[in-house]
Amino acid sequence: MGLGNRILSLASTFLYALLSDRVVLIDQMENFASLMCEPFPNTTWTLPLDFPITNIGSFDGKHPSSYGNLVKTKKIRNDGVDDPFSGHPPPSFVYLHLTGGYTSEDTNFFCEPDQLVLREVHWLLMRSDEYFVPLLEAVFHHLCRYLFHPSNEVWGMITRYYESYLAPAGETLGIQIRVFDEKQSPFDVVLRQVINCTLTQKLLPGIDLSHPAAVADRRKTKAILITSLYSGYLQHIRTMYWEHPAAGGVLVSVHQPSHEGWQNTGNKTHDMKAWAEINLLGFADVLVTSAQSTFGYVGQALGGVKPWILLKPENGAVPEPACVRDISMEPCFHSVPPYVCKEKKNGDNSRVVPHVIHCIDTPWGIKLVNQTV
Incomplete structure (x- = not known):
């Protein structure tokens, strides 16, 4: 994964943390400290070395704690039931696999009912190589x-x-x-x-x-x-x-x-x-x-x-x-999943909400624009 991909995915993760009222911590990426300053004064956003979950870098879509697998095996219910965890406490963490090639179960992450479920989970571990941000153009x-x-x-x-x-x-x-x-x-x-x-x-x-x-x-x-x-x-x-x-x-x-x-x-x-x-x-x-x-x-x-x-x-x-x-300065989300949420919207992600259209450089991708299409 190149530097550009890492920056795009980290910006997306930060915005998601703001919108979901979470704190974002980043894994100790190689050479990161030699590239960039800490963005927040008097603190750090790097994950502590003694964090109890180890080998995060090896997690992939097959991990048993990935959201896609938890939904697929019905250990988490995302179909609107009152108890999505079937009488059990929420898991201590859920791994979000948001890289290109993810499964349809993984992409449920982008749906509103699934976000309501994930609010109950304290730790979300995310891997991404995309700009998945769905203020507009800037x-x-x-x-x-x-x-x-x-x-x-x-x-x-x-x-x-x-x-x-x-x-x-x-x-x-x-x-x-x-x-x-x-x-x-x-x-x-x-x-x-x-x-x-x-x-x-x-x-x-x-x-x-x-x-x-x-x-x-x-x-x-x-x-x-x-x-x-x-x-x-x-x-x-x-x-x-x-x-x-x-x-x-x-x-x-x-x-x-x-x-x-x-x-x-x-x-x-x-x-x-x-x-x-x-x-x-x-x-x-x-x-x-x-x-x-x-x-x-x-x-x-x-x-x-x-x-x-x-x-x-x-x-x-x-x-x-x-x-x-180009029609905007925004990046393009390349690995757009099929629209799997309950509303369907004809299956075209570019028609779900205003200000989102297909990209000029990647016709199957979507991006934000400062206009309603």
């Missing part, structure tokens, strides 16, 4: 800014890079590139897609082929911040503006803090760089992000901007259009 924006403050070490990385490369520019364009399938999205296709998107939408200036010695106007400066596991995009875009002047006299600079080559979540240095780059994306005036990337979701939330989304290529071809403007 929910995650405010949660991120409230909860997730970079550690001093990471903040130093952020400020040094920003002041050195981005602050002098009049405008910053952030381009976040995430490739999930290199066969469907080969390098040259993604490169052409990025250039097509940024030039067509006038996010970047074109190149001037008529005046090879044109002098740039130093009052017109634009910095491009690229975040990617690979350096090839940086090299090609930088070369494009080195070999030819930018149209309109714009002075373009291209920067990329790191190019790790592969995702190495759990490695302290790798995670620190990732967290720093997510925050740097939040400083951009305009953002271009990759479809379905949680890394991009967190960056757009920190910046409070609606990004241009690079749609996923199919069959090794540049999509048409290459990118589209």
Whole structure:
């Protein structure tokens, strides 16, 4: 599970704790203290090391104390009976398995009658890799800014890079590139897609082929911040503006803090760089992000901007259009369960309540929008 997924799920858990009048504690995640400060003064939100329930990290959907299994075996009744625990006291804890691939019994967690049952349970242990938040568009924006403050070490990385490369520019364009399938999205296709998107939408200036010695106007400066596991995009875009002047006299600079080559979540240095780059994306005036990337979701939330989304290529071809403007800054809930609650609502989660629609980058997902559809 990447850093973006962890941030999304933790924000969701925090909001759930607020809404259900609970205290949230987080398991001692590896390297977490080196990435972020404690959000609450004079206390900690990390689970004590002597917590009596051990091996929480090994819990999965098959655990006998998972809510799905307790419902399936009728040890907990969620059908509106007066005694959901069949004469027994509530269990000391219930494990909530809310990751992709969960069962229909697990997804009863999202139903109101089940929430009434869970109120009786003192300890809820939750595992998630999703943004499952069902105030509107700015929910995650405010949660991120409230909860997730970079550690001093990471903040130093952020400020040094920003002041050195981005602050002098009049405008910053952030381009976040995430490739999930290199066969469907080969390098040259993604490169052409990025250039097509940024030039067509006038996010970047074109190149001037008529005046090879044109002098740039130093009052017109634009910095491009690229975040990617690979350096090839940086090299090609930088070369494009080195070999030819930018149209309109714009002075373009291209920067990329790191190019790790592969995702190495759990490695302290790798995670620190990732967290720093997510925050740097939040400083951009305009953002271009990759479809379905949680890394991009967190960056757009920190910046409070609606990004241009690079749609996923199919069959090794540049999509048409290459990118589209998102309708809100909210992340997308990817692993949406079928609507299993008693009301049914035609089985479409995007039609259950106002302000929730299907995502542009993930048609089967749902997200919050600041409009009624």
